[in-house]
Amino acid sequence: MGVQxxxxxxxxxxxxxxxxxxxxxxxxxxxxxxxxxxxxxxxYLGKVARVLPGMQSxxxxxxxxxxxxxxxxxxxxxxxxxxxxxAGRQSQPVxxxxxxxxxxxxxxxxxxxxxxxxxGARLSTQVSIAGRMLVHLPQDDHIGVSQKIPPAQRDxxxxxxxxxxxxxxxxxxxxxILRTNAEDASxxxxxxxxxxxxxxxxxxxxxxSTLPPxxxxxxxxxxxxxxxxxxVSDDTQTIRIDxxxxxxxxxxxxxxxxxxxxxxxxLYKGERPIFDLYAIDDEIMRAxxxxxxxxxxxxxxxxxxEALTTVDVNTGGFVGARxxxxxxxxxxxxxxxxIARQMRLRNLGGIIIxxxxxxxxxxxxxxxxxxxxxxxxxxxxxxxxGTFSQLGLVEMTRKRTRESLAHVLCEPCAACQGTGQVLTxxxxxxDILREILREARQFDPREYRIVASPKVIDLFLDEExxxxxxxxxxxxxxxxxxxxxxxxxxxxxxxxx
Numbered sequence: 001m002g003v004q005x006x007x008x009x010x011x012x013x014x015x016x017x018x019x020x021x022x023x024x025x026x027x028x029x030x031x032x033x034x035x036x037x038x039x040x041x042x043x044y045l046g047k048v049a050r051v052l053p054g055m056q057s058x059x060x061x062x063x064x065x066x067x068x069x070x071x072x073x074x075x076x077x078x079x080x081x082x083x084x085x086x087a088g089r090q091s092q093p094v095x096x097x098x099x100x101x102x103x104x105x106x107x108x109x110x111x112x113x114x115x116x117x118x119x120g121a122r123l124s125t126q127v128s129i130a131g132r133m134l135v136h137l138p139q140d141d142h143i144g145v146s147q148k149i150p151p152a153q154r155d156x157x158x159x160x161x162x163x164x165x166x167x168x169x170x171x172x173x174x175x176x177i178l179r180t181n182a183e184d185a186s187x188x189x190x191x192x193x194x195x196x197x198x199x200x201x202x203x204x205x206x207x208x209s210t211l212p213p214x215x216x217x218x219x220x221x222x223x224x225x226x227x228x229x230x231x232v233s234d235d236t237q238t239i240r241i242d243x244x245x246x247x248x249x250x251x252x253x254x255x256x257x258x259x260x261x262x263x264x265x266x267l268y269k270g271e272r273p274i275f276d277l278y279a280i281d282d283e284i285m286r287a288x289x290x291x292x293x294x295x296x297x298x299x300x301x302x303x304x305x306e307a308l309t310t311v312d313v314n315t316g317g318f319v320g321a322r323x324x325x326x327x328x329x330x331x332x333x334x335x336x337x338x339i340a341r342q343m344r345l346r347n348l349g350g351i352i353i354x355x356x357x358x359x360x361x362x363x364x365x366x367x368x369x370x371x372x373x374x375x376x377x378x379x380x381x382x383x384x385x386g387t388f389s390q391l392g393l394v395e396m397t398r399k400r401t402r403e404s405l406a407h408v409l410c411e412p413c414a415a416c417q418g419t420g421q422v423l424t425x426x427x428x429x430x431d432i433l434r435e436i437l438r439e440a441r442q443f444d445p446r447e448y449r450i451v452a453s454p455k456v457i458d459l460f461l462d463e464e465x466x467x468x469x470x471x472x473x474x475x476x477x478x479x480x481x482x483x484x485x486x487x488x489x490x491x492x493x494x495x496x497x
Contacts, residue, residue, distance in 0.1 A: 003378065005235040007227060008268075010275050011243040016223045019280045020231065022378075026283045028344045030231075031408050032223035039064075039111040039121055041130065041220035043204055046123070047213035048105045053098045059120070060109055063214035066120040070109065072097040076126035076139055106213045108204075129200050130220070132229050133182035133190055134161070136197035140175030148180045157182065164191050174198070180382065180399070196229075196257050228254050232261040233380075240268040287345045287405055294338055298331040302342060304406060308351035311339055315357060328357045329364045336368050340375030343383070349400030358392050369394070415488035423490035425455045429464045432456070432492050433471055440475040445496035448479045452492040457483040 003022050010017045013034065020028040046060035049067050059067040072094060101107065113122035129136045143161050145154040157178050164187065166172025176197075182190065200218065207217045221229060224246060227239065239261070241247045247267040254262025268274050275281055286292070292300040294316075301312040313335040315327060339354060359365050365388055372394070376383045385396040412418030423431070436448055450460070460468050460481055472479045487493075 003235045004237055005233065006237055007231060007239040008274050008277065008280070009224065009227065009239065009241040009243075009246075010273070011224070011241060011246045017275070018223060018227055018231070019275065019278070021278050022235075024278065025341070026278055026280055026345065027341060027378075028231075028347075029280075029284060029287070029405055030223055030227075030402075031405070037222075038114045040114055042111045042216060043127055043218035044109055044111070045208050045211060045213050045215050045217055046107045046109045048101050048103050048107055051098050051101060051103060053096065056097050058097055058101050060107060060123055061214055062109065062111075062121070062123075063216070064115070064121065066115060066118075068109070068111070068115075068121040068123045069119070070097075070101075070107075070123045070125070072100075074112065074122070074124040074126070075100050076124070078139070108208055108217075127201075127204070128177075129197050129204075129218070130179075131193040131197045133179055133185045133193045134197060135177040135179060136194075136201060137175035137177065138201045141173055142175040144175070144177040146178055146180045146182075149178065149183050153183065160187065161190060161194075164194055174201070181380075199257065224250055225253055228258045228261040228265075231380075232258070232264070236261075236264055239265045240274060241265070242268045242274040283345070284405070284409075287342070288410060292338055292342060294331065294334045296331055296334050298335065300335060300338060300342070302346070304346075304348070304404065308353055309348050311342075311352065311354045313354070313356050325360060325364070328359055329361075329368070332356045332359065332364070332368045333371055336372040337375050340372065340379065343376075343396075343398055344379055344381075346405045347402060348404055349381075349398050352396040352398060354394040354396065356388075356392065356394065415490070422488060425453075425459045425489055426464070428452065428456045428490055428492060429459050429467075432494065433467060435494055436471060436479065437475070439494060439496065440477065443496055445477065447497040448477060449482055449495040449497055450479065450492065451482045451484050451487070451495060453487045453489050454483045454485055455489060456492065457481050 006021045008019045008021060010019075015034065016032045018028075018030040019026050044062035046062040046068065049059045049061045051058045056072040058070045060070050062068050075095075075097065077095065107125065108127065109123040109125055110127050111121045112124045115121045126137070126139060129138070143158050143165070145158055149157065161176055161178060165174065165176055176194070185193075204218045207215070211217065224241075228250065232239065241250065244267060247265065251262055251265055254265060270277075290301055290303060292302060294300070298316045299314050301314070303310045303312075313332060315331050335356065342348070343352065356368060359368070369385075369387060372385055376385055376396075379398070381401055382399040383396060385394060388394060413420075416422050432450055432452065436450075439448070450457070452460075468479060484493075
């Protein structure tokens with residue numbers, strides 16, 4: 001039986017959430033917040049406000065609060081015929097900016113860096129439009145290939161794209177760069193992408209000749225539109241969206257650019273919120289936790305750190321099989337499926353180390369690896385997994401495409417700074433006693449007051465009362481206590497009165 005995939009879209013003015021459900025289980029979550037969308041990739045018809053020859057730059061008005069910044073290095077110059085992009089750039093002398101632009105001139109520009117603090121956005125006059133497999137450079141005629149694609153495949157891919165792109169004489173032309181995920185693309189997929197990118201560029205050019213300076217001509221696709229461009233596959237049965245207005249907009253976009261995907265679009269009119277259909281909100285909360293329970297009674301512990309993500313597999317309470325070897329094998333098989341799903345659900349990227357439960361039999365280890373590779377093959381993001389190391393660990397890498405779910409929805413805890421640990425109440429008590437002794441050697445107040453969390457104060461009133469009284473006698477000063485519920489367990493203040 002094939003994979004049955006449904007895509008659910010929950011839209012609100014502040015946030016768009018997309019869930020990909022396969023055979024009834026949530027596999028991927030995508031979240032985009034309106035206020036956190038950057039400007040990078042946007043194309044504007046700007047107007048040159050000021051030219052600064054001394055800085056070899058110009059300020060361009062693109063309709064934002066602050067004027068944007070264009071440096072001479074980001075002004076596009078045609079490359080001489082027969083030269084590659086980089087060689088052409090290096091061999092050409094840089095023409096001073098005052099000879100290329102003048103005040104009041106309308107200029108087609110693209111944002112390459114978002115505005116930060118008091119700085120305006122940074123611009124380039126070379127437009128590049130990203131598609132699913134390719135990046136289109138309409139002002140160039142160079143065909144480039146991502147450095148991440150193995151060298152052996154690059155020439156063949158370049159030749160295929162050159163044939164599909166055609167020449168200006170045949171109504172084609174324009175430059176293209178093959179992205180990493182074009183490595184296994186078919187000619188039909190590449191041709192679709194070329195058609196979509198050319199249509200987008202034609203629309204930008206038409207808008208630039210009809211709209212006034214300061215207008216936004218092209219915005220990088222929103223998550224809603226990327227659903228149709230990037231997330232729909234042959235397995236997708238339906239795409240359901242719960243907003244009538246966005247459904248109409250998405251249908252219009254789909255019919256022009258992706259008619260096959262647009263045919264699967266449906267407006268959800270149910271009474272229940274769309275994400276309640278598969279308890280997706282509960283699934284999101286579980287995907288933010290460390291522990292993942294398996295049906296067999298075993299469980300995974302997932303820890304995300306700066307350098308890598310570790311996954312530990314435990315048998316837990318699973319005693320279903322007759323012998324211990326079978327129990328471990330069954331748990332590891334189920335864990336292999338759950339790990340592949342969690343990687344997609346949490347959008348984990350970079351290095352991932354899995355510690356399966358040790359298996360004695362070679363055929364068991366091979367079966368678990370085969371199951372893991374089978375499940376990873378369903379992931380649209382490029383993932384590579386090795387074999388068992390000498391220590392019984394499996395190393396994997398998954399390409400980082402966007403922030404992980406935890407980074408989008410969470411921030412480090414103020415109390416533990418993201419370590420997941422805080423001082424015990426007793427440790428805090430002993431830190432406080434040492435600090436009072438240190439203060440007593442330098443100052444001579446009338447009284448010391450300890451301000452700390454309720455747990456720490458309770459400990460001083462109960463089990464640690466003897467040590468507190470002993471210190472008070474030793475320094476010859478009274479010590480009073482004050483509870484502050486806003487303080488964390490490891491936080492305290494010593495007030496000299």
